[in-house]
Amino acid sequence: MxxxxxxxxxxxxxxxxxxxxxxxxxxxxxxxxxxxxxxxxxxxxxxxxxxxxxxxxxxxxxxxxxxxxxxxxxxxxxxWPQSPILSKDPYERAMSRFWAKYGEDKCIPALFGFFTKQGEEELVESLKTLEKGLNGKKFFAGETIGFTDIALGWIPVWLKISQEILGENLINEQTHPLFYAWSRDFLDHPVIKEKLPPYDMLLAQCQAVHDRLLASSKP
Ligand SMILES: N[C@@H](CCC(=O)N[C@@H](CS)C(=O)NCC(=O)O)C(=O)O
Structure with missing residues (x-):
């Protein structure tokens, strides 16, 4: 089989x-x-x-x-249909895919732009828009983690690292309270928590990438 x-x-x-x-x-x-x-x-x-x-x-x-x-x-x-991450309802499935795609199309370039100091506004806006996708729910699919959460769950981790490297506090609990509550709940899930790369290792890797990118952009 x-x-x-x-x-x-x-x-x-x-x-x-x-x-x-x-x-x-x-x-x-x-x-x-x-x-x-x-x-x-x-x-x-x-x-x-x-x-x-x-x-x-x-x-x-x-x-x-x-x-x-x-x-x-x-x-x-x-x-593997056990513990489904997509709803049986076609419309709910479409919404899950929509927000996952939004993350690819908008949040990745915005976070990269912030990381490389090309601009902050796009990140502030794209995460505000993401909050609309939650629409009052704990996770994008409702009470449990689903496709969109798993697709977007890397954002808070890389955001924290980017802000630490840049010494910025652009996105925080005051500016994006719904995004923060979602991040906390998602990263606190036992399955997710267990599979998070060690923070210090990620920080060191991202710092090296950041230094390389900035060095190569200097005339
Ligand atoms: N859209 C791809 C992106 C994958 C991707 O960018 N992988 C990077 C590592 S994070 C890679 O393998 N890069 C090698 C390269 O660009 O040559 C996906 O979602 O799987």
């Missing part, structure tokens, strides 16, 4: 995209083997299984590779 085939994840420890995949698998209680890749020196396996984008994460189910983290999350949901 398909469900009994071995599951592997090729990831890279600080990657928010790989983190999503591991969160989704852990949420459903799926056993998997994790292999950490060096994205600066890509393995033959990485290049074989993602020849199009040459990126992690890659989910291997038996010999079948699936790539692109949101696509992988959908595959996980369809393959």
């Amino acid at each position: 398909a469900e009994e085939e071995a599951v592997r994840v090729l990831g890279f420890l600080p990657s928010p995209f790989a983190l999503r995949v591991e969160w989704a698998l852990n949420f459903k209680g799926i056993n998997y083997e994790y292999k950490d890749e060096d994205i600066h020196n890509k393995s033959p396996e990485l290049l074989k299984y993602n020849p199009v984008h040459k990126k992690i994460p890659i989910l291997l189910h038996g010999s079948k590779p699936v790539v692109e983290s949101l696509v992988i999350m959908e595959y996980i949901e369809e393959t």
Whole structure:
């Protein structure tokens, strides 16, 4: 049976995209083997299984590779229906996908722009808009964690690190109270908490990326 085939994840420890995949698998209680890749020196396996984008994460189910983290999350949901992360209702599912896509299209560039000091306004606005998606609920899907939460859950972690590196407090409990309450509840979930990369390690990695980016932008 398909469900009994071995599951592997090729990831890279600080990657928010790989983190999503591991969160989704852990949420459903799926056993998997994790292999950490060096994205600066890509393995033959990485290049074989993602020849199009040459990126992690890659989910291997038996010999079948699936790539692109949101696509992988959908595959996980369809393959292992226990502890569902998408509603049975088509409209609710569409809303979950909409806010996950909003995170990709708006929040990632906004956070990157903030991190590289290209502007703050987009981040303030995109997180305010994200609060509208919560619409008074604890999580995007309601009382329990779902697809959108898992897709967006990396944002508070990387935001905290970015603010620490930049010495800023742009986004806080006063400016974005709903976003903060959601972040706290999400990161406090036992499955999510258990799979968070060590903060100091992430901070050191992001600091190095930040220094490299700023050095390369100097004339
Ligand atoms: N849209 C992709 C993004 C994946 C991605 O950007 N992965 C990065 C690591 S965080 C990577 O493998 N980079 C290698 C490269 O760009 O060559 C997804 O959601 O899976």
